[in-house]
Amino acid sequence: MKPIFALIIILIYSNFFYANKPKVKIKDFSNVKTMYVSDFNVNQNVILAEELKMEILGQLSKELAERLGFKDTIVIERKTYLNYNQKDLYIIEKNNSNYKLLLLGEESVKKMSGSGIAVRIQSAKVNVSDVLKMVEYAIANRKTLDKNLVKTDYFLFEGDKIQILANSEKFISNIVSNNSVLVKSLIQKEIILLKDSGKIIIWQNDGFIFKENLDRYQPAYLYGNINHGELRLQDFYYYIRNEIYNYFLVFSDKNTFSYFDAYEEHTAKKIHIEKGSSIYPYMTAKEIIYGKLVIYDNDNFFIYNVYKKKLQKIE
Structure with missing residues (x-):
């Protein structure tokens, strides 16, 4: 029990209690502007x-616009949510290239200024190909975009609702169901999302690849006996990065994770956490002791054995 006790002591001093607040991230890709608002x-x-x-969408939308010869502003605005009773929201419009989703529910639903086109999405998840098809559609049909906006109920956190102009689910479904040669070509590109002295995350062919950064092994022939692996996922929920021990916990959903530290013998997929209840992400302790690490939320503690690939709940 001593190793477990030591792990718990470390955990107590590892910022156990955490507050939830949204992350807002704004970035420009030439004439493409992106805004991301997280649920936590x-x-x-x-x-x-x-x-x-x-x-990914910022880089590929920039290239998409270049291939179509569109030089005006393109806004891609994304807002995720924890409230799974909330309905998905899509707004594809013209001459309104300022950010909008953050203002909904704050008495700011009037049309704002700005030329160009905008694709605004509030949903739990998106598919990259689908959003690129929306951008392509918006460029090709920019003169008539606003004709496809209809009065739509938008529910506030207090349970009240307001009416805004948005696209119907059928309208969006028709766009994403069409085949696009241009989008099919774009999603095959390789995009490096993370590269440091330890790890690399790559997006290619509509999926994610977690890899070891082999550039640090110089000269390479001296390290040829290292058994490197990689983790390929079509999609996932979130990852936790431990920079000290250089591993990822990649959660495919709320209670299922994969462990990856680039050693093939350690890689484990679809480890299930039973009785998980929190809607917020799990956290990990800063230390690994005897090949064990702590995974926890506000209600539960678990110990994961890296070598045995087993998870144990601490009652």
Whole structure:
């Protein structure tokens, strides 16, 4: 029990209690502007896949616009939510390239100024190909975009609702169901989302790849006996990065994770956390002791054995 006790002591001093607040991230890609608003923001080592997708969408939308010869402003605005009773919201409009989703519910629903086109999405998740098709549609049909906006109920956190102009689910479904040769070509590109002295995260062919950064092994022939691995995922919920021990916990959903530290023998997929209840992300202790690390939320403690690939709940 001593190793477990030591782990818990470390955990107590590892910022156990954390406050939830949204993360707002704004970035420009030439004439493409992106804004990402998260449902939670625990610390810099907890990153949602939706945040990474905004980087992908910014880069690929810039190239899409260049290929179509569109030089005006394009806004891609994304807001995720924890309230799963909330309905998805899509707004594709013209001449309104200022940010809007943050203002909804704050008596600021009037049309704002700014030329160009905007694709605004509030949802739990998005598909990169689908959003690129919306951008492509908006460029090709920019003169008639506002004709497809209809009065839509928007529910506030207090349970009240307001009416805004948005696109219907059927309208969006028709856009994303169409095949696009241009989008199909774009999603095959490789985009490096993270590269440091330890790890690399790459997006390619509509999926994510977690890898070891082999550039640090010089000369390379001296380290040929290291058994490197990689983790490939079509999509995921969020990852937790431990920079000291250089590993990822990648959660595919609220209670299922993969462990990856680039050693093939340690890589484990689809480890399930039973009786998980928190809607907020799990956290990890800063230390690994005897190959064990602590995973926790506000209600539960677990110990994961890296070598045995087993998870134990601490009652």
